[in-house]
Amino acid sequence: MRSSYVTAAQASLISCHACHQLSRIPAKRTHGEAICPRCEAHIHLRKPNSLSRTWALLIAAYILYIPANLLPVMTVISFGQGEADTILSGVKELIHAGMLPIALVVFFASIVVPVTKLVVLTYLLLSVQYRSQWRPRERTVLYRITEVVGRWSMIDIFMISILIALVKLEAVATIEPGMGAISFAAVVIITMFAAMGFDPRLIWDNMKEKR
Amino acid sequence: MEMSIAAGRLVIACHECDLLHRIHPLRDGERATCSRCGAGLWAKKRDSFEHTILLTVTSLILFVLANVFPFMTFELHGRVQTSHLSTGVVEFFDRGMWELGLLVLAASILFPALKILGMLYVLVPLEMNRRPWKAAPVFRMVAQCQTWAMMDVYLLGVIVAVIKLADLATLVPGVAIYSFGALILTLAAADSTLDPHAVWEKMEDLP
Numbered sequence: 276m277r278s279s280y281v282t283a284a285q286a287s288l289i290s291c292h293a294c295h296q297l298s299r300i301p302a303k304r305t306h307g308e309a310i311c312p313r314c315e316a317h318i319h320l321r322k323p324n325s326l327s328r329t330w331a332l333l334i335a336a337y338i339l340y341i342p343a344n345l346l347p348v349m350t351v352i353s354f355g356q357g358e359a360d361t362i363l364s365g366v367k368e369l370i371h372a373g374m375l376p377i378a379l380v381v382f383f384a385s386i387v388v389p390v391t392k393l394v395v396l397t398y399l400l401l402s403v404q405y406r407s408q409w410r411p412r413e414r415t416v417l418y419r420i421t422e423v424v425g426r427w428s429m430i431d432i433f434m435i436s437i438l439i440a441l442v443k444l445e446a447v448a449t450i451e452p453g454m455g456a457i458s459f460a461a462v463v464i465i466t467m468f469a470a471m472g473f474d475p476r477l478i479w480d481n482m483k484e485k486r
Numbered sequence: 487m488e489m490s491i492a493a494g495r496l497v498i499a500c501h502e503c504d505l506l507h508r509i510h511p512l513r514d515g516e517r518a519t520c521s522r523c524g525a526g527l528w529a530k531k532r533d534s535f536e537h538t539i540l541l542t543v544t545s546l547i548l549f550v551l552a553n554v555f556p557f558m559t560f561e562l563h564g565r566v567q568t569s570h571l572s573t574g575v576v577e578f579f580d581r582g583m584w585e586l587g588l589l590v591l592a593a594s595i596l597f598p599a600l601k602i603l604g605m606l607y608v609l610v611p612l613e614m615n616r617r618p619w620k621a622a623p624v625f626r627m628v629a630q631c632q633t634w635a636m637m638d639v640y641l642l643g644v645i646v647a648v649i650k651l652a653d654l655a656t657l658v659p660g661v662a663i664y665s666f667g668a669l670i671l672t673l674a675a676a677d678s679t680l681d682p683h684a685v686w687e688k689m690e691d692l693p
């Protein structure tokens with residue numbers, strides 16, 4: 276690493292998250308929070324309470340992940356007989372129907388992405404708390420991917436909304452969304468907030484000694 | 487300006503690792519990335535305002551089409567069922583699952599609409615050298631919509647649903663579904679021509 280690495284924080288500057296404007300850290304703590312002179316957003320040296328906020332959201336997501344997978348996301352009722360689908364059984368059905376490519380997409384978006392996201396965020400939090408010096412650049416990339424990819428887990432929810440809009444032939448076939456769908460949607464939204472709450476600059480703040 | 491330093495250089499901090507960079511003002515089409523973590527610092531776009539406004543106006547038209555025309559028609563045993571983009575939302579509310587109704591409404595209609603309108607509200611007056619009222623908070627909101635407008639994910643959901651139903655019934659795509667697909671492309675293009683730095687700088691220059 277070059278010895279001339281200086282962060283904004285070390286130069287007593289705050290970078291605005293909305294518009295990138297740099298401003299000096301207010302000398303005296305004024306009442307309330309600092310405001311960006313250019314875009315009027317609240318600015319902070321680091322996202323406030325990043326670790327505890329991300330932990331809280333993450334734990335909530337872990338808990339909700341259980342009903343999200345155990346409860347049916349929807350029930351297909353045809354000729355009076357109901358068949359309940361969970362996230363996993365939906366994927367299995369696609370495989371049995373021979374639709375392997377789309378089964379893979381759904382498997383990836385609804386199972387691999389949420390699980391990986393939970394694991395990665397947990398790892399990033401622990402690595403910051405234990406002041407890990409290991410591969411900060413790769414950890415930052417990991418964070419960047421986690422933040423971008425999370426929204427794709429919503430596929431199942433949108434699929435259900437299309438199905439209930441199309442299939443409503445009372446006697447022949449209807450589709451009822453289940454509580455699993457609500458829990459699953461909650462997991463996705465909460466992990467999205469958790470990812471937003473995490474501040475990747477904390478990874479680099481621990482690297483100071485290595486300058 | 488991002489704190490001008492002597493010789494026309496800019497100082498900019500990386501969003502992801504907080505490292506300070508001194509960069510030369512970029513030429514059109516040039517990109518600056520963080521030397522330490524690789525995050526993008528700034529990408530300067532050519533004719534950003536005109537291109538983005540044009541693409542956003544196109545998106546607005548497509549958005550209206552996608553919401554007005556039928557999305558898809560479902561045929562089974564001679565019974566025909568036509569659905570619109572908003573039908574799924576209504577069905578969720580009818581079943582008392584308002585949480586999911588709100589979510590789908592927000593992701594497929596509300597946030598895309600806010601994004602399109604917010605972008606036009608800020609960019610069109612700025613292009614005419616006027617600063618609209620509350621320009622800064624509106625433009626910040628536009629950036630927030632980025633995460634929550636999920637039309638691309640929605641379209642993939644449509645594809646999965648269509649594949650699941652293909653054996654069961656006849657599905658006929660409507661005008662709205664094509665408009666929706668095109669809207670995803672024009673909005674993505676608008677995102678790629680938008681230069682937020684240029685917008686903030688222009689805003690700052692205007693009283």
Ligand SMILES: [Zn+2]
Nearest residue numbers: 291294311314
């Ligand atoms: Zn700002």
Ligand SMILES: [Zn+2]
Nearest residue numbers: 500503520523
């Ligand atoms: Zn960086």
